[in-house]
Amino acid sequence: MKVISVPSTPFPGQKPGTSGLRKKVTVFRQARYLENFVQAIFDTLSGQQGKTLVLGGDGRYYNDVAIQTILRMAAAAGFGRVLVGRDGILSTPAASAVIRKWQAFGGIILSASHNPGGEDGDFGIKYNLANGGPANEGFTEAVYQRTREIRAYRTVEAPDIDLGRIGELRIGDLVVSVIDPVADYAELLESLFDFERIAGLLARPDFRMRFDAMHAVNGPYAHEILERRLGAPAGTVVNGTPLPDFGGGHPDPNPVYAAELVAALADSRSGLSFGAASDGDGDRNMIVGRAFVVSPSDSLAVIAANHALIPGYAGGLAGVARSMPTSCAVDRVARELGIPCYETPTGWKYFGSLLDAGKATICGEESSGTGSSHVREKDGLWAVLYWLNILAVRDTPADVIVRQHWQHFGRNVYSRHDYEGIETGPADRLMDGLRSRLPQLAGSLVKDMRIATADDFAYTDPVDGSRSERQGIRILLDDGSRVVFRLSGTGTEGATLRVYLERFVADPGCHEVPTQEALAPLIGLAENVAQIAALTGRKGPDVIS
Ligand code: G1P
Ligand code: ZN
Numbered sequence: 001m002k003v004i005s006v007p008s009t010p011f012p013g014q015k016p017g018t019s020g021l022r023k024k025v026t027v028f029r030q031a032r033y034l035e036n037f038v039q040a041i042f043d044t045l046s047g048q049q050g051k052t053l054v055l056g057g058d059g060r061y062y063n064d065v066a067i068q069t070i071l072r073m074a075a076a077a078g079f080g081r082v083l084v085g086r087d088g089i090l091s092t093p094a095a096s097a098v099i100r101k102w103q104a105f106g107g108i109i110l111s112a113s114h115n116p117g118g119e120d121g122d123f124g125i126k127y128n129l130a131n132g133g134p135a136n137e138g139f140t141e142a143v144y145q146r147t148r149e150i151r152a153y154r155t156v157e158a159p160d161i162d163l164g165r166i167g168e169l170r171i172g173d174l175v176v177s178v179i180d181p182v183a184d185y186a187e188l189l190e191s192l193f194d195f196e197r198i199a200g201l202l203a204r205p206d207f208r209m210r211f212d213a214m215h216a217v218n219g220p221y222a223h224e225i226l227e228r229r230l231g232a233p234a235g236t237v238v239n240g241t242p243l244p245d246f247g248g249g250h251p252d253p254n255p256v257y258a259a260e261l262v263a264a265l266a267d268s269r270s271g272l273s274f275g276a277a278s279d280g281d282g283d284r285n286m287i288v289g290r291a292f293v294v295s296p297s298d299s300l301a302v303i304a305a306n307h308a309l310i311p312g313y314a315g316g317l318a319g320v321a322r323s324m325p326t327s328c329a330v331d332r333v334a335r336e337l338g339i340p341c342y343e344t345p346t347g348w349k350y351f352g353s354l355l356d357a358g359k360a361t362i363c364g365e366e367s368s369g370t371g372s373s374h375v376r377e378k379d380g381l382w383a384v385l386y387w388l389n390i391l392a393v394r395d396t397p398a399d400v401i402v403r404q405h406w407q408h409f410g411r412n413v414y415s416r417h418d419y420e421g422i423e424t425g426p427a428d429r430l431m432d433g434l435r436s437r438l439p440q441l442a443g444s445l446v447k448d449m450r451i452a453t454a455d456d457f458a459y460t461d462p463v464d465g466s467r468s469e470r471q472g473i474r475i476l477l478d479d480g481s482r483v484v485f486r487l488s489g490t491g492t493e494g495a496t497l498r499v500y501l502e503r504f505v506a507d508p509g510c511h512e513v514p515t516q517e518a519l520a521p522l523i524g525l526a527e528n529v530a531q532i533a534a535l536t537g538r539k540g541p542d543v544i545s
Pocket of ligand 2: 112114279280281283
């Protein structure tokens with residue numbers, strides 16, 4: 001096998017964000033762009049000779065081309081074997097499961113998650129470590145530094161190989177095993193949940209569910225698990241054929257982009273009692289009851305509170321973890337269970353060390369991400385099956401389960417306001433302004449609300465001691481309400497400002513007040529302290545979730 005070295009020069013800005021490197025397809029299609037980044041990953045690794053790499057992606061536009069490029073480069077880098085999903089497909093949680101099951105050296109996942117796809121859409125790539133989880137900041141920073149000095153990439157001369165059939169192929173000395181993208185993952189989920197009981201629920205004439213795969217990677221997974229293994233009627237899975245451009249949609253399961261599903265559950269004529277959806281790469285989830293969207297933060301709390309009903313978790317939870325902007329609903333559950341609750345920066349990579357160390361069993365983020373120690377990524381279908389298992393055991397509709405949860409624990413009323421695609425200059429000025437005013441904000445009175453503390457969230461990993469700073473501006477009121485500001489780290493154009501709003505309402509008599517109404521005073525406070533309209537020119541958020 002002849003390894004060739006192709007001269008190259010660095011591209012600026014190959015810096016991984018919240019979840020890997022994400023750029024427009026047009027950027028990734030430039031000659032040597034993907035190759036440089038992959039070479040930087042391989043240069044940052046050591047000891048991969050003869051080892052196994054897992055490779056797959058969410059099937060978006062350019063997935064097929066990128067897979068072939070990476071296979072040739074993996075051969076040149078000395079890997080012994082690559083496990084690649086058939087047709088180059090692996091959902092993000094499935095990739096994590098495969099890495100763990102086969103004790104691979106690591107994995108490369110091609111995905112831009114919930115960002116739109118297609119020729120003019122987004123593409124992305126990230127590296128996961130042997131634990132199945134996204135590489136930590138130390139690693140991604142080292143990759144970035146490497147991209148700045150790269151002078152050549154290494155590959156082998158070999159034609160594209162056929163990934164359409166399960167089996168073994170070779171590229172030089174590299175063995176390429178084309179695997180069923182669903183099998184290992186489905187087997188893992190089957191070991192955690194009571195499939196018989198869920199199947200019983202799905203067979204009931206008075207229970208009908210719809211799963212919206214949003215033309216993204218989870219289509220085949222949902223068909224296999226929900227319809228084939230659990231016996232849900234054909235047609236339960238909608239938009240189940242993955243498309244390179246996700247059918248022109250935005251594969252993000254929230255009330256805006258999955259409006260059809262939400263509307264169907266709100267219409268009693270649909271006969272539906274439960275709805276769910278997942279995103280581009282299958283790691284996010286949305287849970288919908290009858291005329292009721294479960295907020296991801298509430299979902300996390302309900303999942304933790306009901307663990308005793310689920311076979312895989314009935315033995316107890318070591319702890320729970322949530323990202324800082326996620327609501328504190330799960331903290332209340334942890335308190336009652338007498339287990340620790342960890343607060344981490346945004347991004348799944350921070351949960352990895354807690355999961356590896358056995359400190360947390362269940363983790364979640366307000367951005368529709370929930371998961372557990374079974375893999376090292378958030379897991380959309382896992383969350384859906386967890387809910388189905390709760391519904392099957394409790395024989396209670398999803399909306400009632402959440403309302404009962406609020407009655408018991410109180411309600412953390414919560415919302416996120418996104419200002420998308422604003423210019424980076426004003427966005428940075430807004431954040432810098434807030435940062436510089438932090439000392440004055442603490443103790444001040446804004447619109448009759450007393451700010452107790454104001455800070456820029458920093459985190460020290462309790463396992464490895466690593467420190468992450470500037471992770472979001474937090475304004476905490478003396479009644480426990482919070483407003484959090486941060487800039488997205490996953491966008492590919494301009495900046496996205498995220499404003500997270502939370503207020504605790506103990507009184508069950510007030511639980512049904514509409515969310516935005518209940519949060520109105522905090523929305524006013526956010527505008528007042530951050531001057532969003534004045535600095536960005538925006539009158540209101542683009543997406544409210
Ligand atoms: C967003 C979410 C974050 C999630 C990430 C990857 O990141 O807010 O919780 O981990 O996508 O799915 P952000 O764009 O806010 O940096
Ligand atoms: Zn995703």
